[in-house]
Amino acid sequence: MRIEIVAVGTELLLGQIADTNSAWLGEHLAAAGIGSHFHQAVGDNHQRMVLAFRTALARSDGIIVCGGLGPTHDDITRDAIAEVMNVPLERDEELVARISSMFTSRGREMPPSNLRQADVPKGATIIPQTKGTAPGLICPLGHKVIYAVPGVPYEMSDMFDRGILPDLQHRMSENEEATGVIASRVLRTWGMSESGLADVLAGHIGELDVPAGNATIAFLASGIEGIKVRVTVRADDPDAATGLLDAEETEIRRILSDAAGDVVFGVDGEAIEHAVARALAVEGLTLGLAESLTGGLASSRLVNVPGASRWFRGSVVCYASEVKFDVLGVPKGPVVSEEAATAMAEGARRVLGADVGLSITGVAGPDPQDDQPPGTVFVGVARPERATEAVGFTVPGDRERVRQYATIAALDLLRRTVGSEGSPPSARIFGR
């Protein structure tokens, strides 16, 4: 069963709001084993809506139309669906009573235009509203179907759960369609480029039985979130899907580990800051930061972790060189250097009373500093009873990208250094 989502609203085409409904619906359809091959967005225009609905019906088994069900003059989804069904709109007296009483119970007078929401294409059934005034619609067309729901996200999701999903599941069982589930898992990596990951995994991807749809692998570069490897599987039931995902995860981790070491730092929602928190927790260590070019970005990521107050002491954001000298005790001299990174890490540890000090200094650009070009980054790690280490590398991009890459590279280095009981940092995404 293939369902196409059609988002309605000129504001979507003009980019005045981003279409989050389609993403939500796509995710929840997939979780129920229902695929989408296409999404569309169309403005509040009768002819173009009719064309979009017909296009969708021609290439999918059904449509979910999102938006255009409100009471105002530009809410014309009902009319466009009626034309596609080739039926008239009929005013539903039960809906008239329900909408009227909703206004009465709130002590408000009902604007007459609100009764437009009681107009229903002949042959359609209603998904009752529980949160607003616009009802949803289930409109059969031969063996296909058009669903219509409001564009307000919480009304949309409520009607999907109550009205659309049960109806879709009923249709699938009538068709005796093997439903199954689509499930995916994301392995989050740092230390290899997107194309490097693809090359290392190329042999494995070639072995996957893609036509049977059992597993597919895709890559997504996500800035400060690292590079994601997404595995998607199709299976008869959730348990089987989990089994397939577990097997794929194990195999991918093995291949990546053989090629480049410990590059997988998390799964699904686990960001680099969670990996850092885990590594510190294992050793029972607290952390203090000294940040120059990242300006507090690394610190603001770390406090996202629930319970960060147990291990995170704080950060000295030493944007001005004098703050490095005066607060952290960095010796006067170039501040974009291994020596400065070392002194900053030790200073952070001492000043903030932390077990581990992590420092980040470098050049965000656009101008060079201390004869170093933009993108130059030095990271230092100071730990108890060990010599402080510092490494330098280069990251690409404009100011913001440099900051993002410097942050994730530094946190990844910390995760590896703490977690590996002190082996020197190895593979990194950008060589120097």
Next chain:
Amino acid sequence: MRIEIVAVGTELLLGQIADTNSAWLGEHLAAAGIGSHFHQAVGDNHQRMVLAFRTALARSDGIIVCGGLGPTHDDITRDAIAEVMNVPLERDEELVARISSMFTSRGREMPPSNLRQADVPKGATIIPQTKGTAPGLICPLGHKVIYAVPGVPYEMSDMFDRGILPDLQHRMSENEEATGVIASRVLRTWGMSESGLADVLAGHIGELDVPAGNATIAFLASGIEGIKVRVTVRADDPDAATGLLDAEETEIRRILSDAAGDVVFGVDGEAIEHAVARALAVEGLTLGLAESLTGGLASSRLVNVPGASRWFRGSVVCYASEVKFDVLGVPKGPVVSEEAATAMAEGARRVLGADVGLSITGVAGPDPQDDQPPGTVFVGVARPERATEAVGFTVPGDRERVRQYATIAALDLLRRTVGSEGSPPSARIFGR
């Protein structure tokens, strides 16, 4: 001229990422007077991409395809476009050299799959990359056109500005098409709720001649970016549009100022950190921060401003109470209080050697602290030759929203305090 945007990527259909590129492109096309009647999203599947491109070409004058230009096996936009054009792919040796040298300059070996990015449909021209390795494409088809750009947002927007927009404008001038322009301007506010803004501006919105399309007003709550008031106008040429926007801006500022004071902090791309930078520059003051619950978020926003090193000294992120006591000299006692905020602001000023100290302390949640509920925030401002001021207020939301609101509220307070030569902070969005 009607351009359809086709976003490519299975992750979009599965709802794993929201499609922000289409919104960005829609907005920037409209600003150039180019409409979109439809958007589509399609997965990484050759046949379905071909169908989506053909559908778009049948109902629009051109397409912008976004995504699927990377180096990996699931990046097949080039192949699908070649099929729609009915031409072969040809390897561009100049691109081969450029991509190879990019890897050489970073001291890395180029994975062979990267050369896929040098394959170009015969007859297409290149939009050179300046930020990554995947070039964009301009592919003529009779009197229509397919543009292809990478899905990475900053690569996409750069190629749109450099390659697509000039080509579209050239095509429009050749067709002697009466274009007209749609232009909009965003006034960025802090200090009133979205419904408060709507109520205050309701009379003015009622007077606007909406059917003639001269001006429309919309509201958008944007978290750390404040609440945006967007004015959109349609006019014959850019000068006329600017005139209409200027008149609207003046009127809206007047109405808001009469109702709630200085709530407009910026226009279009001017974020709250730019407003802070401007206020400090006028007085020639430097700034130091002490951040507790915001964990470096305020600091990381400030360093986004070009030239921040001229006025930004740094921040003491004092997440642990001991850091407040030991580094900033806050007296032992409750750290979520006016007294603590005052001492933190003075400590930041002294420790960081700044003219102005700004402090933020509070409870991000989920648990209370110092008997204060989540959402409690205290902000302090220490300035030369003035008594240090601190105010408390409450913001709604989960941990992340609390941090975001606390950050923008604190920076707004700083902007007003510095800019107004010391009048006490007045209107704020959340009362206490």
